[in-house]
Amino acid sequence: MSYEIRLAQFEGPLDLLLHLIRKNEIDIYDIPIAAITEQYLQYLDDLERWSLDVASEFLVMAATLLSIKSRMLLPRRAAAPDEEEDPRLPLVQQLLEYERCKWAAAQLADLAARNAQVYGREPMDLRPYRPDRAADGLDVTLWDLVDAFRKLYLRLPPSERVAEIRGKVEKVEEWMDEIAERMRRYRSAEFTWLLGGRFTRGALVAAFLAILELLKDGRLTCRQAEPFGPIELVWTGD
Template sequence: MPYEVRLAQFEGPLDLLLHLIRKNEIDIYDIPIAAITEQYLQYLDELERWSLDVASEFLVMAATLLSIKSRMLLPRRATAEAEEEDPRLPLVQQLLEYERCKWAAAQLAQRAAENAQVYGREPMDLRAYRVERRIDGLDVSLWDLVNAFRKLYLRLPPSERVAEIRGKVEKVEEWMDEIAARMRRYRSAEFGWLLSGERSRGALVAAFLAILELLKDGRLACRQAEPFGPIELVWMGD
């Protein structure tokens, strides 16, 4: 962990400069460098009187302020060219960026304090109530099911009609009830055989989505006796 240096109530030279600017009610875009530099150096002198070690970053900022002060005292060259860049501009940009970060840090600290007042319940161990549902066979992945569905879908005859008027909208919820009723009766069925009677593309897609929903709910399970063999659906109950 890096060692954090804090001088009195200031965490860095930019923090001290912001304090001086606010204390003197100064416009951050028009900083009187001479006055701020003098107050800054006075603060460092007080630290030395207290026999406190001054961090190097504070000394670097003091040198920067003195450099800006000297550039501000130099006479401006009267030329027809564009005006020279204000030597205070880089410092102003640093102060504005530091102020944004400090505001964000304060917001995060407030959120952390609010969250610290919220106490959640410890998670309960529910493993004793878990129902183990295992079936013999190889594990079947989602892509195995998609590949099996793709084979069924490609068996449908190509449609040559330009437009089709549909009298019935296929609903996944209705197909879930239909697949559940079939599986209650058969208990287990081969995936391709279960959907082989559907000749409509919309019905086939809706039935496949219904099977996926039943698998997600744990009402159906899949098994495969051998690699690349037919996929069998098993009814696990409501």
């Protein structure tokens, strides 16, 4: 019975080069290209010896290392030896970029592993526990009334939004009697309908203050059938 032995596999030629650099504790900015090339070719020989397929990219990197090695052996020009580019520089840049990408991939894999340990569940149907407010409606706050008043105020003509001194003075008490009379007749009415007539700026402000006073006295209540729906005033004075 025969066994097939596989050597350590790498994701690519750059991964193999990084492995060799770390194994030999080599400075990545000063790679002894001759020694690394020899070890790299030895690895490829081992792959072929164990009848393993060698990817073409590994062979391309082998050719690149041999090319760099041959350029390193060539004598440099005596005139300006420092101005010549190091033939190892493109390879070093590739290794550094690959190392950064590999580090980012490891971080993402770690996050994925941690997220895989978190289990969620489908959202529950909470409608059976929802309170039934069909009769009483939602609670209406003072700020809901102020917002409804602001929308009515913006409907006024621009000339009515400027404060002017006029002969007639709007009295809150008179508007309280007027609104109370209307509410006794209709029993309930929408806020915008009740104050949606041809109001001047002063009359609209006085009518709104009158509604607040009636609410304070308990002669009016507010309700809202649904969130952001119309506000309904209900007469409770009698």
